[in-house]
Amino acid sequence: MTRKRRRMMVVGLGLLCLGAAAALALTAFEDNLLFFYSPSDLHSEAPPPGRMLRIGGIVEEGSLERDGEGSVAFRVTDFASTVPVTYRGILPDLFREGQGVVAQGRLTDAGLFQAEEVLARHDENYMPSEVADALERAGVWRPESGEGPPRGSGG
Amino acid sequence: MTDTTTARSANLHRLANPGRFLRFADRIYPWCFGTMLLALTAGLVGALALSPADYQQGQSVRIMYVHVPAAWMALFVYLNLALASASLLIWRHPLAGVAAQASAPIGAAFTFLALATGSLWGKPMWGTWWVWDARLTSVLILFFLYLGYMALSNAFENEERGRRAGAVLALVGVVNLPIIKFSVDWWNTLHQPASVSRIGTPAIHSSMLWPLLVMALAFTLFYVVVLILRMRSELLAARLRALGRLAVEGR
Numbered sequence: 001m002t003r004k005r006r007r008m009m010v011v012g013l014g015l016l017c018l019g020a021a022a023a024l025a026l027t028a029f030e031d032n033l034l035f036f037y038s039p040s041d042l043h044s045e046a047p048p049p050g051r052m053l054r055i056g057g058i059v060e061e062g063s064l065e066r067d068g069e070g071s072v073a074f075r076v077t078d079f080a081s082t083v084p085v086t087y088r089g090i091l092p093d094l095f096r097e098g099q100g101v102v103a104q105g106r107l108t109d110a111g112l113f114q115a116e117e118v119l120a121r122h123d124e125n126y127m128p129s130e131v132a133d134a135l136e137r138a139g140v141w142r143p144e145s146g147e148g149p150p151r152g153s154g155g
Numbered sequence: 156m157t158d159t160t161t162a163r164s165a166n167l168h169r170l171a172n173p174g175r176f177l178r179f180a181d182r183i184y185p186w187c188f189g190t191m192l193l194a195l196t197a198g199l200v201g202a203l204a205l206s207p208a209d210y211q212q213g214q215s216v217r218i219m220y221v222h223v224p225a226a227w228m229a230l231f232v233y234l235n236l237a238l239a240s241a242s243l244l245i246w247r248h249p250l251a252g253v254a255a256q257a258s259a260p261i262g263a264a265f266t267f268l269a270l271a272t273g274s275l276w277g278k279p280m281w282g283t284w285w286v287w288d289a290r291l292t293s294v295l296i297l298f299f300l301y302l303g304y305m306a307l308s309n310a311f312e313n314e315e316r317g318r319r320a321g322a323v324l325a326l327v328g329v330v331n332l333p334i335i336k337f338s339v340d341w342w343n344t345l346h347q348p349a350s351v352s353r354i355g356t357p358a359i360h361s362s363m364l365w366p367l368l369v370m371a372l373a374f375t376l377f378y379v380v381v382l383i384l385r386m387r388s389e390l391l392a393a394r395l396r397a398l399g400r401l402a403v404e405g406r
Contacts, residue, residue: 007245015326022330026341033342035288056343092282094211102345119281124350126216127360128207 036102039081049109055083056102056121064097076101076113087115094120172250173390180383187383191376198373201366209363216363218276223351224371226269228378229297230332232262236304237329240322250386252318253393255325256308257385261378263301270294281345289338290346293331300328 026033036056037047047053055076063075071088074097085103095101100121105114202220209216239255242248273291274284285291308321339348350358351367359367 004245011241011244011326015329018327018330022334026334030342033289035286035345036343038343056345090282092280094280095282099211117283119283119286119345121345122212122280122347124347124358126209126212126219126350126358126363128362129210130207131360132210 038078039076039083040078043081049107054102054104059097059099059101061097083113085113085115087118091118092120176250184383187376187379191373191380194369194373198366198370206363206366215279218272220366220370222269222272224374225265228374229266229269232258236325240325243322253386253389257382259301259305261381266298286345288344289342290344293335293338296331
């Protein structure tokens with residue numbers, strides 16, 4: 001009995017130490033584990049211009065401009081602050097106004113973000129098109145607002 | 156049970172539990188197999204035919220019905236592997252070691268399936284096959300943990316020692332489970348947060364939720380079925396080896 005108890009203590013203590021070590025390591029690496037910065041992060045602590053980084057947020061409604069030669073300009077917002085972005089290349093299928101986006105590139109001195117890669121970010125909402133249309137028609141929810149559908153509509 | 160020597164009776168006692176397990180497993184196996192076939196058929200029909208296309212993802216949403224249950228199972232099987240490993244280390248239960256070793260390749264297969272289907276979904280939806288965000292990276296680490304467990308637990312001449320060494324590795328890897336689960340809440344990731352585990356209303360329409368849950372049931376039963384098969388063959392092989400030893404000794 002005592003040997004079993006001792007082994008249990010060793011395993012429990014080992015897991016506890018391991019968990020503490022992992023928690024400390026993860027908090028120490030916090031910033032490096034972020035896949036992208038939000039526009040607010042960029043405004044509060046601006047990284048040095050020219051450094052490669054990723055920003056993420058929602059493509060602001062009405063901000064998308066195409067110049068007809070393959071370049072696009074849009075603003076990325078987190079509803080607190082916004083960052084203007086320019087990009088030249090192919091956009092993913094899910095890219096649209098009001099949709100989540102992650103862009104990799106560099107910030108210029110002027111505060112413009114020059115993206116080299118643009119990824120669409122999908123949210124956690126899944127529903128049939130008819131339901132989305134119905135919600136939109138009823139005026140309960142606009143998909144372009146970048147917010148999720150009202151809770152309870154999932155049923 | 157007329158033996159009086161303590162060594163023989165301890166041996167018999169060790170064999171008794173696997174024997175009871177085998178009888179129990181044989182009894183539930185047909186039920187598990189039948190229910191799995193039913194659930195898999197219903198789930199696949201629901202996922203591929205009956206459920207609607209998504210308002211944004213279109214038909215690509217159907218990948219989710221395989222991807223999400225596979226990812227759930229990757230975590231669930233690892234949890235089982237860790238629990239079995241703990242009871243092997245603490246109580247020295249011989250069946251626990253067999254269960255852990257039998258679980259690992261199944262979990263690795265589920266993890267690979269989750270990674271592969273996620274990648275196939277990511278290309279058209281996100282615009283990339285792979286990114287090094289916290290969720291994807293931690294699941295890749297889970298896959299390597301499974302592979303490491305399989306390599307380590309088979310690396311010893313003495314299988315009992317191998318299982319114990321693997322058990323320590325499996326327990327060390329447990330820290331990865333909460334990291335995988337909460338990575339999407341703790342850090343900014345490209346991967347979306349959970350849709351179903353949210354308390355209250357899930358962010359997924361009921362017409363899409365039921366095929367997902369039926370598929371999850373089918374995957375769970377698939378794990379039980381394969382686990383029983385793998386454990387049974389390992390236990391019978393161990394019995395054969397023991398009989399071989401007895402025959403040599405008795406000569």
